[in-house]
Amino acid sequence: MDFRLLGEIEVQSAGRPLDVGTPRQQVVLAALVVDARRPIAIEVLIDRVWDHAPPANARPVLYAHLSRIRGLLRQTVAPGGGTAARIERRHAGYVLEVDPELVDLHRFRRLVEQGTDRQRDEEARAAALAEALRLWRGEPLAGLPGAWATQVRTSCHRQRLDAAVWWAEAEFRLGRPTAVISAVPDLTAEYPLAEPLECVLIQALHAAGRGAEALDRYGAVRRRLAEELGADPGEELRTVYQNVLKGDPPPPEEAGAAPRTVRPGPLRSRAAASPPAVAHRWTDPVSEGVGTPSDAGVPAPTRTTAAPRPGSTETPSLPEGPLGHLDAAATETPSSRQRVRTPHRRAVLATLVAMVLPTATGSAHVLRRDEGERDENDGPQAPSFELARELFAAAEAFDQEGKAREARATVVDAVRLWGELIGLDPDRNAPLLAPAVLRALGRAGVDFSVLRPALLSWLGNPVYTPYPAISQVILLQGWRFTAPVFLDVVVWNYEHTPGATSPRDVADVHTDVLKAAVLENTRTRHGTQVTEFDQLLKH
Structure with missing residues (x-):
């Protein structure tokens, strides 16, 4: 029965x-x-x-x-x-x-109580919570109309989310991150705004040695919260991200600790026929000199139609403020760039990414001119531009210190913020960040065979040239080349690939076409006989 x-x-x-x-x-x-x-x-x-x-x-x-x-x-x-x-x-x-005991809902509640009983050992608690979660077959009271049925569904979803978080945390404490990685993504797909699930998933990915995935996961969660709630990640999620970024293990917890009280906030189940209205937030080298100053017979991209904007190759100094402590590391000349000690740099970077980045990118008005607010010659005032510069500079410092993993993760954040900024206001934001992007490309082994001012102009024109989109993909992929790869040649090869169109957005860049364009560059420029793209990469 x-x-x-x-x-x-x-x-x-x-x-x-x-x-x-x-x-x-x-x-x-x-x-x-x-x-x-x-x-x-x-x-x-x-x-x-x-x-x-x-x-x-x-x-x-x-x-x-x-x-x-x-x-x-x-x-x-x-x-x-x-x-x-x-x-x-x-x-x-x-x-x-x-x-x-003959009713699945009451069995579920009893098992959850066992899973939160401090008198039981961690293994028994995890097993009880797992058994409770297996009782779910779909949306509670599926198809039933009325406010009362909706209220019951909402309550059930809250209890399920509590149980899922407690189970995942118990599995993590028991040293089984792979179990969390296997099960939690399906739950986060149903509950895309439940931050504690994301917290334990990011921790599990980090513990399993999948740090890059953990960082990518945080970026996706941050964007989702900004798009769907207009909110930033909570303190707990930011702290988890900060620990992953620094390579720190999660803080130790008492093995028999009682599950934390989860405060209701935004809740939504994507599986719900009629989603609950209540939300559930609980508490995701190019040197600075000129490159080879010769066109060397390489044609300029035919789709580059816009003339360089006045001042597009200049990088304004950062305004005084809370981010000013990294100004020296972001200056144009390497000889004048001051080295920041690693512990201090790590702490600053973690704080920047975990606390400022969500706020900066979550506002639709970032670096977009509002009428009457600035004169025509005013420089950027919003923290997003400053933060993008800080992230690029921090990645460069990590590279100089030989910390490849930290450098790559930081470049990914910097490039994503760069993409968001030029999506908001390409005319103002793209030229201002072009020099930092060019330096990041250089550290990845990307060179150029045209005059640097021309390349900066192309990088500052995302509406008219494919340079920003292709550069973003190169940096986001984390490619590091063993021999110089000329960006202007790669772009030319890409645009002249039969059937290829000139991309203006990251989503429009076909990675296979880009890899072929890079391979062709090495054959024509260096006379290499390499046939596989991976042979060009540093491992």
């Missing part, structure tokens, strides 16, 4: 499904099962079924539903024989007499 509410309503007896009737009758049955062994007043039943707007004949209709449900229950058989469940009429209302 089994009553199932965690999905479509089902009643089974001896392994045989019984007919649960119409949706309205299912609401009556669900109202009794959810409050099993507790009396429910007739007025409460009517409200649950008809949402405070009952028909004139509500009582007779309700009595008819109750009569049919009694007939259904007479078909159920208890494990020891006899009827498994029955409806009784008492002074306080109607009561469904049934063993709670």
Whole structure:
């Protein structure tokens, strides 16, 4: 005998499904099962079924539903024989007499209680929570109408999210990050705004030696929160990201610690037919000199139509403010660039990325001119531009210190912010960051055979040239070339590939075409006989 509410309503007896009737009758049955062994007043039943707007004949209709449900229950058989469940009429209302262990929702709640019992060991708690989560078959009370059914669904989702986080944290403490990595992504797809799930998933990826995926995961979560809620990641998620960025292990927790109290915030299940309205946030080298000053017979990209903007090759100094402590590392001349000690640089970078970046990129007005706010010659005032410069400079410092992993992760964040900025206002933002991008490309082994001012102009024109989009892909891929790869030649090769179109966005760049363009560059420029792209990369 089994009553199932965690999905479509089902009643089974001896392994045989019984007919649960119409949706309205299912609401009556669900109202009794959810409050099993507790009396429910007739007025409460009517409200649950008809949402405070009952028909004139509500009582007779309700009595008819109750009569049919009694007939259904007479078909159920208890494990020891006899009827498994029955409806009784008492002074306080109607009561469904049934063993709670026969109801999946009540078993789920009991197992969650076991999973939070500090008297049980960690292994037993994790096992109880895992068993509870396996009871879910889909959307609770699926297909049932009404505000009461929606309220029950919302409550069930909250309890499931709590259980999922507690289970994942227990598995992580038990040293099983792969279990978390296998199960949690499916849950985050259903609950895309549940930050604690993302926290433990990022920690598990980091513990499993998949740090790059952990950093990418945080970036995706940050963008999702900004797009869907207009919010930044919470303190816990930022702290986790900071620890991953610095390569620190997660802080130790007491093995028998009680699960933390999860505060309700934005909750949404993408699996829900009608998503709950409540949100659930709990608490994701080019040198500075000129390159070879010869065109060397390499044609300029034919699609470059815009003339260089006045001042597009200049990099304005950073304004004084909270980010000014890295100004020296962001200056144009390497000889004047001051070296920052590694511990200090790491701490500054982690703070910048974890605390400032979400705020900077979450605002749609970043570096976009608002009428009457600035004169024409005003420099950038928003922190996003400053932060992008700081990130590029920090990546350069990591490279100088031989910390390739930190450098790559920081470049990825810098390039993503660069892409967001030029998407907001390409005319202002692209030229200002072009010099930093060029230096980052240089450290990846990308050179050029045209005059540097021309290349900076092309990098500053994302609307008119493919240089920004192709450069972003090269840096985001983390490629480091063993021999110089000329950016202008690669772009020319890409644009002249049969069937290829000149990309203006990262999503438009075909990686296979780009790899072929790089290979062709090495053959024409260096006369190499390399046939595989991976042979060009440093490992």
